[in-house]
Amino acid sequence: MHAIRIHRPGDPSALIYEEVANPEPGPGEVRVRLRAAGVNHRDIWVRQGVFGDFPDPLIPGSDGAGEIDALGPGARDYAVGQKIVINPGLSCGRCVFCLSGQQNSCAYYHIVDGTYAEQIVLPVQNVVPMPSGLTFIEAASIGIPFVTAEDFLARAQAVTGQTIVVWGANGGLGLATIQLARIRGMRIFAVVRSNSYVDRLKQIGASDVIVWDGKTSLSSNIMNMTASKGADIVVDSLGEKSFMQSLEMVRHGGTIITVGATTGGKIQMELGPFFRRRLTMLGAYMGSSAILPRILPLFSRGTLLPVIDKTFSLSDAQAAHSHMESRGLFGKIILDI
Ligand SMILES: [Zn+2]
Numbered sequence: 001m002h003a004i005r006i007h008r009p010g011d012p013s014a015l016i017y018e019e020v021a022n023p024e025p026g027p028g029e030v031r032v033r034l035r036a037a038g039v040n041h042r043d044i045w046v047r048q049g050v051f052g053d054f055p056d057p058l059i060p061g062s063d064g065a066g067e068i069d070a071l072g073p074g075a076r077d078y079a080v081g082q083k084i085v086i087n088p089g090l091s092c093g094r095c096v097f098c099l100s101g102q103q104n105s106c107a108y109y110h111i112v113d114g115t116y117a118e119q120i121v122l123p124v125q126n127v128v129p130m131p132s133g134l135t136f137i138e139a140a141s142i143g144i145p146f147v148t149a150e151d152f153l154a155r156a157q158a159v160t161g162q163t164i165v166v167w168g169a170n171g172g173l174g175l176a177t178i179q180l181a182r183i184r185g186m187r188i189f190a191v192v193r194s195n196s197y198v199d200r201l202k203q204i205g206a207s208d209v210i211v212w213d214g215k216t217s218l219s220s221n222i223m224n225m226t227a228s229k230g231a232d233i234v235v236d237s238l239g240e241k242s243f244m245q246s247l248e249m250v251r252h253g254g255t256i257i258t259v260g261a262t263t264g265g266k267i268q269m270e271l272g273p274f275f276r277r278r279l280t281m282l283g284a285y286m287g288s289s290a291i292l293p294r295i296l297p298l299f300s301r302g303t304l305l306p307v308i309d310k311t312f313s314l315s316d317a318q319a320a321h322s323h324m325e326s327r328g329l330f331g332k333i334i335l336d337i
Contacts, residue, residue, distance in 0.1 A: 151287025
C-alpha cells in the first residue's frame, strides 16, 4: 500500500509518500481500506515532534473513513465491504474510567495514528458503521473535532440560553463547537480574523460574529453584548494570544475551556481574581468513545453538517499541511485516498 510516513520531525517536507507493506489484522482487529483521512491540528504537532519521541517511521493521521477489507480472528459484527468511520481513541478498556465511559481519562489513553495511508489495522471497537447520506470525505471530517467539542460542552454543563465565545471559529473545532452549541440553544459569539467568514458562520449557527484584528482586546465587545455580565463559557483554542482576554470576558462563576493552544501555551496570570471570581478552567482533550456513534446519525438527518474547506490527494499531504498552517481556511482539510 501507499502511506505518508515521517522519519524525522520537521516542516511539511517531513511527510514522505512511500510504498509500504500491507498491515495484517491480528486477533480482534480489522483492516480498513481508507478512502479519506481528516487532517487535524494534532497531526501538525505530531509532525513537529511536539509530543516527544515517536517511532521511525510513523504514519500520522487520526480521523478517517473507509471500508473493512479484512477481519482478524474473532473480529465479529463487521463484514468485508462494510463502510465505517474511525473512532480514534485507544484505551485499556479495564480501568474505572474506561468502565464508566470516560476513556479519555484512562492512564493509557492515546489517539490513533496511521490514517494517512491506504490501509490501517485497528481493534474492532475503534470502528463505527458509517451512516447513510455521507460521503467518505464528509465522514472523515467528523471524529476529533466533534467528539472533543461534545465532550467539553457536556463537562461545562452548557445549557439553553447560555452565552458562549468561540475563538478560531472558522477551524474544524470551532465549527463543530458552534453547531453543537446551536443545538443546545446557546447564544454563540464566533471570533474570526476575516470578514469573509461572517455569512457562512451565521448560516452554521453563530448568533454574532466578531472580526478580530489580532491586536485589540475583545472583552469590551463581549461585555457590551452580554449586558456587562460576560460570557458563561469561553472556548479558547489559541492559548497565548487569547487567554488573558478570555479571562476578562468570562462571567463570574463562568468556565474557560482550554483546548489546543495553537498560538503557544505559556501564560502568566494572577490567581487572586481567578478564585475570587469563582472561575473554572477546563482542559479538554478528546472524549468518551460513546460520543461518535451517538452523534453520527445527526449528520444523516442534517442536524449537523460536515464543513469541508479543501481536499488533497494522499500524495499531496505536504500541501495539505502547508494549507492548514496558512490558517486561511473554513472547515476541514481532507486527504482523498
Ligand atoms: Zn482505561
